[in-house]
Amino acid sequence: MLSRLGQRSKHTLVRGIPLVSATQSTRLVLSAGLRTKKPMNPNVLLASRRLAHSNAFTPLDTFTRRHVGSGGEEVDIMLKQVGVKNMDELLAKSIPPSIRSSKALAVSKGMTEKELLERLKSIASKNKVYRSYIGTGYTDTVVPNVILRNIMENPAWYTQYTPYQPEIAQGRLESLLNYQTMVSDLTGLPIANASLLDEGTAAAEAMLMTWQAGNRKKNTFIVDINCHPQTIACLKTRAEAFKINVVVTDIFNYNFDEHKKQLCGALIQYPNTHGTVQDYENLTAAIHGAGGQVAVATDLMALALLKAPGEFGADIALGNSQRFGVPLGFGGPHAAFFACKEEHKRRIPGRIVGVSRDAHGKPAFRLALQTREQHIRREKATSNICTAQALLANMSAMYAVYHGPEGIKAIAQRIHNLTQILAEGVRRSGHTISNDGAYFDTLSIKVESAATVCEKALALGINLRTINPQTVSVTLDESVSKKDVSDLISVFAKDDKPINIDDAATILNNGLNAFPSQLKRTSAILQHPIFNSHHSETEMLRYIHHLQNKDLSLVHSMIPLGSCTMKLNATTEMIPVTWPEFANIHPFAPVDQTAGYRIMLDELEKDLEEITGFDAVSLQPNSGAQGEYAGLRCIRAYHESRGEGHRNVCLIPISAHGTNPASAAMAGMNVVIVKCDSEGNLDMADLKEKAEKNKDKLAAVMITYPSTFGMFETGVAEACEVVHKFGGQVYMDGANLNAQIGLTSPGEIGADVCHMNLHKTFCIPHGGGGPGMGPIACKEHLQPFLPGHPLVKTGGQNAIGPISAAPYGSASILPISWAYIKMMGGEGLTHATKMALLNANYMASRLASHYEILFTNENGMCGHEFIVDIRPFGQYGIEAIDVAKRLQDYGFHSPTMSWPVTNTLMIEPTESESKIELDRFCDAMIGIRKEIQQVIDGKLPKKDNMLKSAPHSLEIMMADKWDHPYSRETAAFPVPGLRERKFWPTVSRVDDAYGDRNLMCTCPSPEEYLDQNE
């Protein structure tokens, strides 16, 4: 450390800046281009002053100053740059006074980090961590610690953004491709996506895919009664708006021939919810014969031993990959999987990672075309998936990489063998097993009284599933030990006749499996080298870090993506997620075992109500887009309850995020687009005209606030009034809530319901494309309709059906948002909002003399984000994508590109970034502007300059050949600071069009790599 300091001082002297001792209250800071002298962070000064003068009992580990990047003098400098005297003036000039809150946020005072963890530990201790054999799509698992620590608990993985910039995301793209390959192998279907939100919604997506395949004309979808109950409920919710007739029946006795004309498809569960493994081959043929598609909800672990759905003719396979190394988490987050036949590849929902090539012909991964389906198809989309469960998909993929085919088969076989031993023990006690001879890991056991058996189990700390008063089921998993099986046998044994587990284990001597022999898997799984190379912990650790090193995340630099709010995901917020008291709870565990969760959830709901200015909250939706869908469904239910079910028109501004129209369409609404004026504001005249024209049918308007242009529109309250006047409800897209907290709120502005992207405003990390959470908050009149759940009481008195498979969505990440709010307190949250606004205005002001800033208000202010216009450079061949890629050479992730305005960049710094980092980014943008000038001045050719050839990978820099008209040095180190701190893109610019033309979405064979490299 001493020598490093020494080195720095030497450099500083060489550059002519006076040497400053590290003990003085000054420190040296590296910026993108400059070594500057900077006074010690005023927060630190403040803390030391406090130490000297305040009560010695006052704790010092206060959080707000850790969460907010700049303080003290830095704030003064930034305010000065913006041209305002103080924060009050900034706020007065940015936010319309008519919507400013008149009172302070009533959220309790912020806790210190230590206090927070102590309080949460005490709440968590109220959860009872029982052994849960409830199954129903969720089982315990053994999370390999190398994956737990190096992915799930590792900010270099969990702070990544969705890999829309593939050149700096090859690591997670490779891992997601591994996930697709794993799913494709195990399901026996050629095309798999890179995860969906949960099994219930994946089933709903499958239903819609079969409906689309039938040209939206055939409206009957058959669901086997033996599918998981939450899946059936999610399907029904989704089907309503599309008027699909979901028939839940005993599918083996259904006469498909009678329904030939209307049948679009069917869903079966394999093994079914009671554990029965059945041969579906004839059934599949019958469904196909009637013109329907077959979707199979299945279990990846079971498929290691069972014939793959693709091998008995299924068109679609889906399910939850949770048991591949992801904790139960009281319902989530987990990655759902989805695979289908080749012919459906253009209809598959969610993201697909594909293999393409870079500008130099090197193989490279990137997200394939339909990834942005909701943006491309908007109201014609049948899916609104944006944020999914990338981090969890990565964990499951790594689980398969770590265990490999033999390891996975051994785990599956052990689970099955333990289930056979349990079955034998249960039989020896005189019980009948309903699915004897046809199970993988779940036994449905006939008992005299399910209640008595469950009570006996509870006394041993065991949860069973009650199927009916005379049947219980038990689902075993990888974590089960000999003692666990022995305990279970004792639950079923008559008190006077104990069963010896070793005696029961002799059942295995026959060497047979307990399912029909024709269903035994004969095809190989996971043959690709990637699943056969990393089985020691050393190799695994290195593979994880090898991929991690290719990816830029918040551990490297700011990620200023407009509308994405990439703020700090504090370590203290993250720590509780993997505590067993939160991680190891089954979503359908008895209520009295989840008291801790309920305290935390209640407190979170209350705080979110206060922050949004609303009366009730549902924590169920798993993403912002799912929140939109839930909110709009509540609006529809409200209209129906008043005899106004015909209200189905949803007004949406042209600038809205693509998920808005997609969600409206999914909620059964007709979308009417409202124009925006040249300043990016809602065109009030157009809004009034369209609201009036549709007054008899007006259901809702969807408004994003501040707008997607980053503006606090003055007309927002009036827009709400207009829509209310004509009988509509106001849905507020809460993606930009970070600009409102403590200063205004959706409730005060006049909205009726909004969602909150907890993965933006409330610190849940983006995880490379999920997890996320999109709870909704609403006014009292919509509360009765908040989403319910078939197995756990949630929602209002007239609840709409479930939006997610689990009652509280991805419950185990909710402590993150709870902790953020508790540590910031009302004051801290309000301060954060102010700083988010200041940071954006500061950057806009620094960049304004170099680029045109679109859409500032009459005072020249932006909101929490702003748009830089790249269009003027189009005539010189420079597009937004070129600036985005060149930023990678400077070590940054691009801002949001070409949305909401084509060929622009939208920058959102958030409150967490320090002035130093904002300056580093501004310096990079200014440096790029100078490079553009060289092209404008004709000093560099339009087609061959450092922007057009960006990013410059290490391989390209080191190649013998260099025939660009600019130097290698300019390419790689455009500012000196990069010599010390450089992030190298691992491939050159990726060719998207090539990848879409040659869609390949499983791991290419090593030979293919070689071919392309040659």
Ligand SMILES: Cc1ncc(COP(=O)(O)O)c(C=O)c1O
């Ligand atoms: C304005 C806006 N609305 C909705 C969404 C969708 O949210 P999610 O990705 O959580 O589904 C986004 C996501 O970026 C957004 O920016």
